[in-house]
Amino acid sequence: MRDFSQDHRWLSINTATVRKQQGAEVPLSRIIDQCAERGIRAISPWRDQVAAAGLEATAHQLRAHGMALSGYCRGGFFPAADAAGLRAALDDNRRAIDEAKTLDAACLVLVVGALPGALEGTPHYTDLARARSEVFDGIAASLEYARQVGMPLAIEPLHPMQAADRACINTLEQALDICDALDANKTGALGVALDVYHVWWDPKLAQQIARAGKERLLAYHVCDWRLPTRDLLSDRGMMGDGVIELKKIRQWVEAAGFEGYAEVEIFSALDWWQRTGEDTLDTCITRHRTAV
Amino acid sequence: MRDFSQDHRWLSINTATVRKQQGAEVPLSRIIDQCAERGIRAISPWRDQVAAAGLEATAHQLRAHGMALSGYCRGGFFPAADAAGLRAALDDNRRAIDEAKTLDAACLVLVVGALPGALEGTPHYTDLARARSEVFDGIAASLEYARQVGMPLAIEPLHPMQAADRACINTLEQALDICDALDANKTGALGVALDVYHVWWDPKLAQQIARAGKERLLAYHVCDWRLPTRDLLSDRGMMGDGVIELKKIRQWVEAAGFEGYAEVEIFSALDWWQRTGEDTLDTCITRHRTAV
Numbered sequence: 001m002r003d004f005s006q007d008h009r010w011l012s013i014n015t016a017t018v019r020k021q022q023g024a025e026v027p028l029s030r031i032i033d034q035c036a037e038r039g040i041r042a043i044s045p046w047r048d049q050v051a052a053a054g055l056e057a058t059a060h061q062l063r064a065h066g067m068a069l070s071g072y073c074r075g076g077f078f079p080a081a082d083a084a085g086l087r088a089a090l091d092d093n094r095r096a097i098d099e100a101k102t103l104d105a106a107c108l109v110l111v112v113g114a115l116p117g118a119l120e121g122t123p124h125y126t127d128l129a130r131a132r133s134e135v136f137d138g139i140a141a142s143l144e145y146a147r148q149v150g151m152p153l154a155i156e157p158l159h160p161m162q163a164a165d166r167a168c169i170n171t172l173e174q175a176l177d178i179c180d181a182l183d184a185n186k187t188g189a190l191g192v193a194l195d196v197y198h199v200w201w202d203p204k205l206a207q208q209i210a211r212a213g214k215e216r217l218l219a220y221h222v223c224d225w226r227l228p229t230r231d232l233l234s235d236r237g238m239m240g241d242g243v244i245e246l247k248k249i250r251q252w253v254e255a256a257g258f259e260g261y262a263e264v265e266i267f268s269a270l271d272w273w274q275r276t277g278e279d280t281l282d283t284c285i286t287r288h289r290t291a292v
Numbered sequence: 293m294r295d296f297s298q299d300h301r302w303l304s305i306n307t308a309t310v311r312k313q314q315g316a317e318v319p320l321s322r323i324i325d326q327c328a329e330r331g332i333r334a335i336s337p338w339r340d341q342v343a344a345a346g347l348e349a350t351a352h353q354l355r356a357h358g359m360a361l362s363g364y365c366r367g368g369f370f371p372a373a374d375a376a377g378l379r380a381a382l383d384d385n386r387r388a389i390d391e392a393k394t395l396d397a398a399c400l401v402l403v404v405g406a407l408p409g410a411l412e413g414t415p416h417y418t419d420l421a422r423a424r425s426e427v428f429d430g431i432a433a434s435l436e437y438a439r440q441v442g443m444p445l446a447i448e449p450l451h452p453m454q455a456a457d458r459a460c461i462n463t464l465e466q467a468l469d470i471c472d473a474l475d476a477n478k479t480g481a482l483g484v485a486l487d488v489y490h491v492w493w494d495p496k497l498a499q500q501i502a503r504a505g506k507e508r509l510l511a512y513h514v515c516d517w518r519l520p521t522r523d524l525l526s527d528r529g530m531m532g533d534g535v536i537e538l539k540k541i542r543q544w545v546e547a548a549g550f551e552g553y554a555e556v557e558i559f560s561a562l563d564w565w566q567r568t569g570e571d572t573l574d575t576c577i578t579r580h581r582t583a584v
Binding site for chain 1: 407410413415418419420424451452453455456457460462463466492493494495517519520521524535536537
C-alpha cells in the first residue's frame, strides 16, 4: 500500500466538501485557487459549479494550475416518468460526457437515479425493478457515446438509504454485474466510483473489490461515518472522525490495482460547511496523511 | 397469495408501533387490551415492556385473550468490549429465550448488535469483521440453548444505515449464510425475521427470499419507507405511505412458503407516536387490508 504519511500527492478534493464555507456558497474558481495554494493536485468539481464558472474558463484555470480531475460529478439520473424524460436524461448525459472531456476528467461519475420524482417527494412510480431497468438502458446508451468520445463512465453505488431517491444501484456487486454485462472485456470504458461512505458496511466488500480489479476501479472516495449520523444525506464525517476502516479498505483497493487519488467528498451541513475553506482543506490534508 | 382484503386475521402488531401514544409511554397491558378489542390476534412485545408488566402477568393476559406472539423482541447485541461483556450478552440471551418460551412466542428476534459502544457514540473498536465474528459465535452459543428449550431464533438483518450501532448483519444473504453454517439441515431452529424496511432496497431480495424458503422465514415485518426519511431510526411510515412494494414482497415471501403474520413495526417519533393508540391501530387494520 502506498505511504500517504509523507505528503498529499494522492489527495483529491471533491468540491462538494468546500462548496459551502461558513455557510455560504463559494465560487469554483476560488475553491480551485484554495486547493492550488495548498499543493493539492486534483479536484472533482460538480456540473452546476462548472456551469456557473464557465466551462472554458474552468478548463483554462485548471490547466494554469496543472490540476487534474479525479472525476467529474456527475452524470446519471436516468429513470424518468415518461419517454420524453428518458430522452432528456440521455441528452443531458451526453453533455456531461462532453464537459468531462473538455475538462480532461479521469471519469464521469454516474449517480444513476432511482424512482423518478422521489427526490421531490412525489415518485411517479414505485417499481424499483423498472427504475433499475431504466438505469441499465441509460448506462448502455451513454456508454456508446462515451466510448466514442473516450470518457470512462464510473457507476457509483450509493448507500441503500438513498435507494428511493438518488440511486437504485446500491452495492458494488450490483454495479459490477452491470459493468460485466455492458463491458465484458474490461476495456476501461466502464467501471465504478467506490465511495467508502456508501459501501463500508457491505459484508461482500473485500470480495467485490478484488473482483473489480484495476480496470473497474476508476475512482475512490473517502470520508467517514459519524456516530450518531443525524441526516441521511449531509452528515458525513471527516476521515478519522468515524468508524470506517479507511486503511483496511484502501489496502483492498490498492491490492486490486488501484493507483489513483483518494478523493475527499464530505457533505456536512452541520459541521464542515460551517467552517472556513482553509480550515476544512488543511484538515483534509492532515487526515489524508494520518487516517486515509 | 393470501387475500388480506376481507379481514385482519393475519395482522400482528409489534408493540413498538403503539408503545408511545400521544407522545407518552403506554403500559403493555393497555396495548394488549387495545389490540384484543380490535380482534387483533397476535402481537410482538419488547422485553423491557414485558419486564415492566411482569412476565407471568403478561403470559396470563395473553392467554386470557387467546393472543399469539408472532415474535419476541429481542435477543442479540452479542459483540462486547471484553470477555466479561461477551459472557454477559450470552447470559442475557438465555434469559430472553426463556422469556420467549414462557410467552409461547413463535420466535425470538435477534438484533445482533454491531460495534460495542457505538450506540452510545463511543465504539470500543471499529473492526467490523471482529463484530461479525462475535455475532456468529454468539448466535452459535445461543442456538445450542434455544434448541434445548425449543425456541426458534430469527436473525433480523438490519438496514445498512444501522450497521455501526445496532446490527452488523445487513442483508438477507448474509443472514442466510449464517443460518446455513449453523443449521445446515434447516431444522427450523434458526431462521430470519424479514422486515421490509431493512431489505426492500436489496437487488438480491427476491432471489434470497426464494433461497430462504419456509423453514427460514420465521417472521415478516411491514411498514413503509417515507420520502423524505428524516431520521435513521424513528421515521418509518405506515404501510401505503411510502415507496416499498409491499404486495410484491409479500408475494415473494408467500411463494417461498411463509404462512404467518404480517407484523406491523413502525418507529415514528414525529408522526404515529404522537397520535392516539386507537387511531394508529385502526389505521394498521385498514392498511393491512389495502396496502399489505
